Amino acid sequence: MTRPARRSLSIVGASAAALLALSACSSSSGTSDASGSTGSGATATSGASSSATSAAKVDGTVTVFAAASLKESFTALGQEFEKAHPGAKVSFNFGGSDSLAASITGGAPADVFAAASPKTMKIVSDAGDTAAAPVTFVRNQLEIATLPGNPDRIASLRDLTRSGLKVVLCDKTVPCGAAAQKALKASGLALTPVSYEQDVKSALTKVELKEADAAVVYRTDVKAAGEKVQGVEFPESAKAVNDYPIALLKDAPNAAAAQAFIDLVKSPEGQRALTGAGFLKP
Template sequence: MPVRARWISVALAAVTAVALTACGSDTADTATTAPTGGSSSAAGASGPITVFAAASLTGAFTQIGKDFEAANPGTTVTFSFAGSSALATQINQGAPADVFASAAPANMKTVTDAGNADGTPQNFVKNQLVIAVPKGNPKNIATLADLAKPGVKVALCAPQVPCGAAAQKALQSANVTVTPVTQEQDVKAALSKVTLGEVDAALVYRTDAKAAASDVEGIEFPESANAINEYPIVVLKNGPNKAGGQAFVTYVLSAPAQKVLTDAGFQTP
């Protein structure tokens, strides 16, 4: 082959190699990039991930945690479920956690105000109150006003807990005063008073009444529309696995996780 022809052949081969490399790079970038909420797995997610979450998320997040681990081999999700106010206090006192999911913006604000959030919290679901009563509704409770009747024992969440703050808003909007026999530190504890037969009714989230449908009935009331709680989630600044925490938050916003939440009775924000 003449020298000029050989030079042209080499040049064309080099150009072709560069073009193929560029195409491969573009393909790889496209494959690892997904719109927010559209991916069920996250590249690079690994190791243990600790999530502090509101008690009302227990059932749904337990399932979401299992699904996340299946979609991201090598990850392990550990949950701490409690009242949002207690969790916020623990985070601000230095408890090691990667993600915080609160049942109300007010409790999330205590964490962001303390500078312990990495980024801006995102609302991922909302929840609404119902009146939980034992199966058969022996006290014939139908409205919030029925909770104020003599002889009706009521459990509420403590005022600093999101379900307690929502209950106070609903009662005020109905101009009803209720003196609870107990104030609990999270919604699960308030609901347990009904299932154990210790009270006649409790104001709990719709999702909790649905999860305990074999033991309780959930009575809807119109004033609950005035006390809907938005649930924000955020990665924590000092979390030991911030990358894993971000992957979990991304998964919570994805379609598979949102279906788990809506199936549990949560509403989209």
């Protein structure tokens, strides 16, 4: 039986404890200014940092291409990373995983790729652009985002097919859109949205701006939006859970710092921050 989810809390509150743990476990007490507009780097744990710095000093800029749904959690981790490594800075490029993969295979300089599905990561690995086998670091599940208070009384995926309801979906080529199509197929439902959006943030924004009544997005994005939307869980989402792989890229300009960032993401402290943001353990 489907049921409306409780109103999502802000990601800042949800992951505060995890980020405090990250700060406490950092290998360095130094800080550096983090760029809030583009995101920053990630905090390394004492174990990850010491192992990384034993091989090479962690400094300079590390460029991370990451799925749009990772924006809030990676940005928070990034700020902590810069505190742990005063000489390092992380520059993020967030967007649809398919577009990011195309940029990487097209020669865009980057150190790390974190995708929202194995399929989009495979585009990069098949092109020979990964330095090692990608590793799944989190998983994510879909949720329906509605207007605050759920005025249309949406309680199920089937409700989105009601006449007159304005629903948006992610484009079928991006992971959140592919997952939505998989859930719809599993339910035997047909849904024609008012628009297909290029990434999950764009889909969610349509609801936040009241340009749509509902959107099928990730539950992490509903949580990050706080009071701007309300989330509705639906059981079919369990049949369309996305694995998120991360990989060091073959021609990474700053491989040492990139590996330190990946080590953080996979560390217990990094995992606590990510699950605090609503992601599932791999």
